[in-house]
Amino acid sequence: MARYFVMEPPAATDEEAVETARLIRDGFSVPAFAISPLWLLWHRLWIEAALFFAASMAIVAAADAAGLGPAGSALSLLLSFYVGLEGPSLYASALRRRGWQDWCIVEAGSIADAEARYAARVVEDVDHGISPASEGIASPKPGPTGPSRVMAGPALGLLGYPGRS
Numbered sequence: 001m002a003r004y005f006v007m008e009p010p011a012a013t014d015e016e017a018v019e020t021a022r023l024i025r026d027g028f029s030v031p032a033f034a035i036s037p038l039w040l041l042w043h044r045l046w047i048e049a050a051l052f053f054a055a056s057m058a059i060v061a062a063a064d065a066a067g068l069g070p071a072g073s074a075l076s077l078l079l080s081f082y083v084g085l086e087g088p089s090l091y092a093s094a095l096r097r098r099g100w101q102d103w104c105i106v107e108a109g110s111i112a113d114a115e116a117r118y119a120a121r122v123v124e125d126v127d128h129g130i131s132p133a134s135e136g137i138a139s140p141k142p143g144p145t146g147p148s149r150v151m152a153g154p155a156l157g158l159l160g161y162p163g164r165s
Helices: 014-020 030-034 036-042 046-065 070-097 111-127
Strands: 002-008 022-026 101-108
Touching: 002 070, 002 111, 014 111, 022 070, 022 111, 030 036, 030 070, 036 046, 036 070, 046 070, 070 101, 101 111
Parallel strands: none
Antiparallel strands: 002 022, 002 101
16 A cells, blocks of 8 residues: 655645645655656756756766766666655655645555545544644544644655654
8 A cells, every 4th residue: 555645735725625635645756767857847846857957967977077988877867766766755845835734644555545535534524623724734543632743754855754753
């Protein structure tokens, strides 16, 4: 089962949040690896895309200066591999900078299942009088006293551990 970050837009009502929330799969992204610069630009990660281009050019130039030939271009695959690993986290961080809020983490087999679980969780919380926007970040499963708040972020952009502060 995959884990999905649920990001809700700023200043949205519960109904609007369910419709416009973004679910981001936590894991390796094949499109981010295969077409890294286009994936970064598609997700409006302008600074990250510029850094990717600069780093790619620097790697190729350094490899040519060292006389590595085509192996130098292959070294730029390491950069694409990094974007494949950390691309979803970079995208989630960009949304946070734009005011989006983490709502919960959903575990599901597919994106459709994750969306259904998220919608069911919102309905359940609304029935219990809990507003996702007022609660901040909630765990995927409520404890005996209700949803816990999680305020953990990735360390140096490498790994994020939900539930740890």
